[in-house]
Amino acid sequence: MTFELRPVGERAFLIDLTDAQERRRVDAALRRTSIDGVVEQVAAATTVLVRCTDPDAVAGVAAAVRALDLTEEAHGNEATSDVVELRVRYDGEDLDWVAEHLGIDADEVVSRHTGQLWTVEFAGFMPGFGYLIGSDGGLTVPRRESPRTRIPAGSVALAGDFTGLYPRSSPGGWQLIGTSDVDLWNADRTPPALLVPGTRVRFVEEDR
Numbered sequence: 001m002t003f004e005l006r007p008v009g010e011r012a013f014l015i016d017l018t019d020a021q022e023r024r025r026v027d028a029a030l031r032r033t034s035i036d037g038v039v040e041q042v043a044a045a046t047t048v049l050v051r052c053t054d055p056d057a058v059a060g061v062a063a064a065v066r067a068l069d070l071t072e073e074a075h076g077n078e079a080t081s082d083v084v085e086l087r088v089r090y091d092g093e094d095l096d097w098v099a100e101h102l103g104i105d106a107d108e109v110v111s112r113h114t115g116q117l118w119t120v121e122f123a124g125f126m127p128g129f130g131y132l133i134g135s136d137g138g139l140t141v142p143r144r145e146s147p148r149t150r151i152p153a154g155s156v157a158l159a160g161d162f163t164g165l166y167p168r169s170s171p172g173g174w175q176l177i178g179t180s181d182v183d184l185w186n187a188d189r190t191p192p193a194l195l196v197p198g199t200r201v202r203f204v205e206e207d208r
Helices: 020-031 055-066 095-102 106-114
Strands: 004-008 012-016 038-043 047-052 083-089 118-123 130-134 148-151 155-159 162-165 170-172 175-179 200-206
Touching: 004 055, 012 055, 020 038, 020 047, 038 118, 047 055, 095 106, 095 175, 106 175, 106 200
Parallel strands: 083 200
Antiparallel strands: 004 012, 012 047, 038 047, 083 175, 118 130, 118 200, 130 162, 148 170, 155 162, 155 175
C-alpha cells in the first residue's frame, strides 16, 4: 500500500489514502501501535489526521507511520462491537424523492434502511454526528442541490453511500428520510457521542 503524507500546520500531518478500505487498515494499525509523539488521530472518509506533541516530533512520527505493519485486516473497534438499535419514524421530507430516484417505493427504502447492519466509519461535521456505511448498500443518493438552512435535531438522512443522524438542528444538504428521538450527544456521558467510530447500528421502524 502506498500513501502520501501532507503537512497540516507545524504539529500534524494528513495520511492521504486511495479508498475507505485503505483508510480503515491504516487507522486500525495506528490504534494498535504505540508511537511516541502522537497526541491523537482523526479518521475521515479516505484520510487520517495525525496530531503530534510538538513540531520536533513530526518527522519521527511520520517515519513510524511509514513503517506500520499494514498486513492485518481492520476489524473495527472491539469495544463498540455490540449492535445499537435506533428507533426511527420514517416520515422525512425527502423519503418519496429518494424512492423515486432509486426506482423503488417508500416502503422499500425503509426496508433497505432497516434490513442491513450499519457501521460508523468516522465522525465529523458536528459533535455526535457519525457517518454510517451499510453492509448491503442499495441506498446511494446524491446530496440535495440546494442545502436546507435548518434541519431539525434527530433527522435521519442519506447522502452518497452514507446514512447519518443530526444530533442538533443545523444547516445541511442530506436527503431526509426520517426522525429519531435518540440522544446522540450528551456531555455528561462517557464517551459523549453515542455513535463513535466502529459502532454497529441497526435501525428499527416506529409507526409513521
